[in-house]
Amino acid sequence: MVEKCEVWYGGNFRATGSIIIIIIFQLLINLHSYFHDPGTFPLSCSLIHVACVCAGHNASRDVVTLVKSILFHRRNPLHFHFITDAVAHQILSSLFQSWMVPSVQVSFYDAEELKSEVAWIPNKHYSGIYGLMKLPLTKALPSDLTKVIVLDTDITFATDIAELWAIFRKFTDKQVIGLVENQSDWYLGNLWKNHKPWPALGRGFNTGVILLLLERLRRIGWEQMWRLTAERELMSMLSTSLADQDIFNAFIKQNPVLVHQLPCFWNVQLSDHTRSEQCYTEVSDLKVIHWNSPKKLRVKNKHVEFFRNLYLTFLEYDGNLLRRELFGCPSQPSADSLRSALEDLDEDDQCYDFRRERITVHRLHLYFLQYEYVPTDESVDITLVAQLSMDRLQMLEAICNHWEGPISLALYMSDAEAQQFLRYAQASDVLKHRKNIGYHIVYKEGQFYPVNLLRNIALRQANTPYVFLTDVDFLPMYDLYDYLRKSIVQLDLAHTKKALVVPAFETLRYRLSFPKSKAELLSMLDMGTLYTFRYHVWTKGHAPTNYAKWRTATTAYKVEWEADFEPYVVVRRDCPEYDQRFVGFGWNKVSHIMELDAQEYDFVVLPNAFMIHMPHAPSFDISKFRSSSSYRHCLTTLKEEFHQDLSRKYGAAALKYLTQEGRTSQN
Structure with a gap:
């Protein structure tokens, strides 16, 4: 079975001072290649096909660096062919759909x-069965595909892949x-x-x-x-x-007679047993670096610092900068709905x-x-759901010590x-x-925390069938997973349509002897x-919990919804999603609880559950909310629009929310 996902996007090129040196270096390499062999320097816009075998979480992460290095240098349209297991397919399909590279x-x-x-082939290599899957590529790839470049995931390009093509x-x-040619003595x-x-054949x-x-x-x-x-060979x-x-x-x-030997700089192999220094004289000759060692950056080579820096550049390179149209090539159909939406603003x-x-597409x-993690057979398993940015990373270990169940985290980085x-x-x-723990990276883009x-x-x-919707700066009570x-x-x-409320408390102390019981x-x-x-600053947010x-x-006891109610709740996974118009600080949880109420969820407070908010520096967005009248004006505007949408969606049942439009609310 072949699933094809075509992704196009017309973005804007943006460059920062940190990449100017790399751009200059690339220009020098291109000029060097052109003057030495202009016949290998194509200027056409022909489509280049690249194939990779990619399985598992680690390989899916590694291949992104390879893709970045190709996209950075390329001037041609590309078609990537990924042979994947279910894990890599899920990861890479969502990555490319959201990346939207033109x-x-x-x-x-x-x-x-x-x-x-x-x-049927016994294999001792650490790559396992996936290390053999380049062999049947003629069968796996489309029958009308005439040629392809096949790459390992631990490759970094230092030049335009069109030269290789x-x-x-x-x-x-x-x-x-x-x-x-192999640059180690292995086959000798x-x-x-x-x-x-x-x-x-020789060194292989x-x-x-x-x-x-x-x-x-x-x-x-x-x-x-x-x-x-x-x-034949396996017999011996x-x-x-x-x-x-x-x-x-x-x-x-x-x-x-069937092999064409490529110049060695198209695969400079870096591992403990290679002699890659003999492959080239100047680093400007380099085309492709191959980290064919599990030790990656610890291999020995006279230019290892250069290799390491080139690799790390693409490892940490802002992928949003690669959302740029190709110069000199016809524009392809792109995300017209996104363009139209932007034009309508x-x-x-x-x-x-x-x-x-x-x-914005992140x-x-x-x-x-x-x-x-595989959910239990009890059909009552529950996942803790939260989001965070780099400044809350220190909370993860503490949460893990309090919650032994599955966790799903979105990290904005x-x-x-x-x-x-x-x-x-x-x-x-x-x-x-x-x-x-499922860690899901959402890459930064735009001015607000989404x-x-x-x-x-x-x-x-x-x-899991159920979710505990919380924030990462709360520590659940011990054994809350089992209790829930x-x-x-x-x-x-x-x-039944219930939202189980976990009462929330807070401490102003950075060091706290965490309570082991309700008493x-x-x-x-x-x-x-x-x-x-929030007893001191926003009592309305949790007052209906009735402490x-x-x-x-x-x-357990039922409580009624009130304006600005924003408890942390346990619900079925098929609950309504959060309204994404609310970004940064303000009304992001309130609007969600309001929609749960509009869908006639009952709010039921759990008598022996609790969670405690740990102190931290205020977020950048709350500072903007407090200091910017424009920010607060826009939040009021978004609230009014949300109320209107809610009444259109739920009719008469949502009339009670319209009476609250004039109220000032917080996150």
């Missing part, structure tokens, strides 16, 4: 359907595959005593970068030829050590920035880290911050062992160590 098409092919083609023109009539068999590699070839003439390969019967080669070798590379090399040893509107934010990288978060999570003894967009993304990715699952059964949330919390409340949430009744309650 003149880029993306197609996905199910790796599951290719497993039977290669599963142009090398197809240099193939002889018999050549079907282009490869760079002298790395250690009794080392016996697969047969290869590395398959991190491959040019495949698919049409000719099909014509010569490639499918049968590589199979016969593998069967028993298994592959370097996955597909061993079979490619054994095939080439028998059919040397009135730039003289005082609230233009708010309205533009609502239609890049999205789902499941940025490993996620392996720049590309560079996402890498900082990755290092933080991998170094954390708490986080690195938790596989039931709080309700973030909440919706985290909500959509929850894979029991309450879901007792209060029959499966068959201990009440004692701290009486001593003034704790307060009901006085909660103090003595032993059973």
Whole structure:
């Protein structure tokens, strides 16, 4: 099965001072290439096809750096062909749909359907079965696709990929595959005593970068030829050590006339056993860097600092800068609805920035880290849903210590911050062992914190029947996860429309001896160590919870909706989403609770549940709200429009909300 997803977008090019050096370096490389061999420097707008095998969370993250390096240098339309497992398909399809890069098409092919083609081959390489999936590409890719560049995910381009594509023109009539010589001694068999590699032509070839003439390969019967080669060699070798590379090399040893040897700078291989320094004289000669080592940046090379900086540049490069039209190439059909929506906005509107934010498309990288959680069979499992930015990262470990159940988090970050978060999570003894947390990166764009967009993304990715909608600066009481699952059964949330309210409290102390029971919390409340949430600044937000009744309650009790009510609730996952017109500070939770009420949810307060807000510096958006009259004016305007939309949607049932339009509300 082949699923094709074509994505086009007409964006604006933006450059910052931090990338000027790279742009100049790229121009120098282009000039160097042109004067040395102008025939390999295509100026046409022909479509270039690139294929990658990508499976799992880590490879999906790695391939983004490769794609960035290609997009940065390219001047041609591109078509990426990804052979993926279910995880990578979900991650990459949402990434490219939200990235909306102009003149880029993306197609996905199910790796599951290719497993039977290669599963019979014993393989000791760490890439596992996916390391063999380049072999059946002639079968996996469309039959009308005549040629393709095949890349490993740990590749970084230092030049325009069109130069590599142009090398197809240099193939002889018999050549079907282009490869760079292997830069280690692996196939010479002298790395250690009794080392016996697969047969290869001389030093052999590395398959991190491959040019495949698919049409000719099909014509010569490639499918049968590589199979016969593998069967023959496995009789003595028993298994592959370097996955597909061993079979490619054994095939080439028998059919040397079929290979076109690429200049070694098209695959400068960096690992402990390579001699990549012998491949080039100047770094300006470099075209492609291949980090073919699990150790990545710790390999030895005289120019390793240059390689590391080039790699890190694209690792942390702002992907929004790549949403630029190609110069000199015809514009392709783009996201017309988005363009139309932007054109419909009135730039003289005082609230233009708010309205533009609502239609901004943010890049999205789902499941940025490993996620392996499978919901229980009880049908009452519940996911904690929250959002955060870099300044709240320190809360994650504490939340994990309080909540053992699944968590779905949307993180609003720049590309560079996402890498900082990755290092933080991998170094954390708490986080690195938790596989039931879905981390979803929403890349920064625009002037406001898109709080309700973030909440919706985290909500959509929850894979349990129920969700606990909270904020990341709250610590749940110990064992709240188990208590909520029991309450879901007792209060029959499966068959009733209820929103279970978890009463919220706060402390002004950065160090707190967290209460282990309701009795201990009440004692701290009486001593003034704790307060009901926002008691000092916004009592209306949680007053309907009726804290006085909660103090003595032993059973759940129903409360009525009141204006500006914004509790933290447990609901079924199919609840209404948050209204994304509300960004930054103000009315983002209030509007959601109002819609729950409009849909006739009952608000039921849990008698033995609580959560505590931990102190932190005020957010940038709350400061803007307090200091800007324009900000507050626009929030009032958005509230009025929300009320109008609500009454159109729910009719007479929403009339009670219109009477509240004049009230001043907060987040």
